[in-house]
Amino acid sequence: MVEKNLDFRSDTVTWPSPEMRQAAAEAMVGDMGYGEDPSVNExxxxxxxxxGKEAALFVTSGHQGxxxxxxxxxxxxxxxxxETRSHIYSMEKGHWAVIGSLVPRLIKGVDGFLPSEQIRSNIHGGIKDSFRTSLLCNENTNLAAGGTAIPIKQMKTMYDTGKELGLQVHTDGARVFNAATALGVDVKEIARHADTVQFCLSKGLAAPVGSMVVGPQEVIDxxxxxxxxxGGSMRQAGIIAAPxxxxxxxxxxxxxxxxxxxxYLGEGLEKLGFKLSYLVKTNMVFVDLTSVGxxxxxxxxxxxxxxxxxxxRSPERVRLVTHYGIEREDIKRLLDDLSSTI
Ligand SMILES: Cc1ncc(COP(=O)(O)O)c(C=O)c1O
Known part of the structure; x- marks a missing residue:
């Protein structure tokens, strides 16, 4: 029997596809530190x-990107x-403070969106010339907003506002391809509203390792x-770049x-009496357990x-993430089992 990856905790748990394993086995390699690994370069x-950016950089993880x-x-x-509840602020051990000596100015977003007036009133620490504010970060899809995809119009507003204020704009697009899928747009449409984008190969796209940062050549250099x-300058990294x-x-x-x-999972859980904390927009389902006691x-x-x-996520709330390896029949079986337990 083929072992199944029935793990809803995250899309970070995905196993590489057979084609990825094959690609790793056959990968052309060189020394990435010398810029000579053909698979990384490709x-x-x-x-x-x-x-749709000038250049890209292969990095070990989303966090490093x-x-x-x-x-x-x-x-x-x-x-x-x-954004107050962003991954960069809350989950990345403060690399921006520890290594960058940067000061965070936090804005509470609306489903991941940072309104123009909020950005304007927070620039320079809210006091003219107090700080040099140089960068605005957002996150799409947005984890804290239930995995929602931030619409293009809102991405544009954040980008245009940032540019008017002389800021660089970075998008943590760990799941930017999920966002593009949910919005029904080419991923370039999201990326054009940021100077740099980080996205993960290792989540819904199921590669075993790695993320990419894309942006202007000068910034990527x-x-x-x-x-x-x-410590991310690896050697024969083609083995992990090929997947x-x-x-x-x-x-x-x-x-x-x-x-x-x-x-499908969200609807099935609702039919069983569970309340969902957010509308299901991408690959995440957040469930409030108190609704069934x-x-x-x-x-x-x-x-x-x-x-x-x-x-x-908490004593009353759980998160289920669908991904490569979890199929409709698995979800159906879980819903059937839950309906006989509840
Ligand atoms: C929104 C977001 N950004 C960044 C990361 C960091 O990615 P990694 O786990 O590859 O460091 C994650 C990880 O789950 C994430 O969900």
Whole structure:
């Protein structure tokens, strides 16, 4: 029997496809530190082309990608505008403070959107000439808003406002291809409203390792020196870049399937009486357990009985993320099992 990856905790748990494993085995390699790994060079070329940017950089993780993009576009002592619940602010161990000596100016977004007037009134720490504000960051899809995709109009407003104020704009697009799929646009439409974008190969696109940063050549060159500083200048990295090429060429079109599965799962849970914390827009379903009088232990036990792992966000709330490896029939089985337990 083929082992299945029945793990709803995140799309970070995806296993590489057979084609990715094959690509890794056969990858052409060289020394990436010398710029001589052909697979890495091809992946970087492809990523820049797909996102419509001048250049791209292969990095070890989304976290490292956000760090080098931020460091490359700021100077020590600058202020950067971050959304209060963003991954960059809350989950990345403060690389921007520890390495960049940057000061965060936090704005509470509306479903990930930072309105113009909020950005304007927070620039320079709200006091003219107090700080040099140099960078505005946003996140699409937006995790804290339930995995929603920020619409193009809002991306444009944030970008135009940033540009009017002389800021660089960085998008944490860990799941930017999910955003493009949900919005029904080419991913370039999202990327054109940011100077730099970080996106992950290792999440819904199912590659085993890695993220990309895309942007202007000058910024990417600068980011490359920070990648070296952070230990991300690898050697025969073609072994992990080759599955990344498969991710970009073969796995983007199947993301709609994950979104459809998430919608199906959400509807099924609602029919069982569970309340969803957010509308399902991409591959994430957030469930409020109190609506059926359950706590996390009942939930985890019930799912484990059906062979599933799920993510617990709090004693009353859980998150399920659909991804490559989880199929409609698996979800149907989980819903059937839950309906006989509840
Ligand atoms: C929105 C967002 N940004 C960045 C990251 C960091 O990516 P990585 O885990 O590859 O460092 C994640 C990880 O889950 C994420 O969800």
């Amino acid at each position: 992946l970087e070329r492809l990523a820049a082309e797909k996102l 956000n760090a080098v993009a931020i460091l490359a576009q700021t100077k020590k002592g600058d202020e950067i505008i971050l 600068h980011a490359k020196s920070f990648r070296r500083m952070l 990344g090429i498969v991710a970009l060429t073969k796995m983007v079109d199947r993301l709609q399937e994950d979104h459809d599965n998430a919608a 359950w706590g996390k232990d009942e939930w985890v036990d019930a799912c484990a009985k059906s062979g599933f792992k799920t993510g617990v």
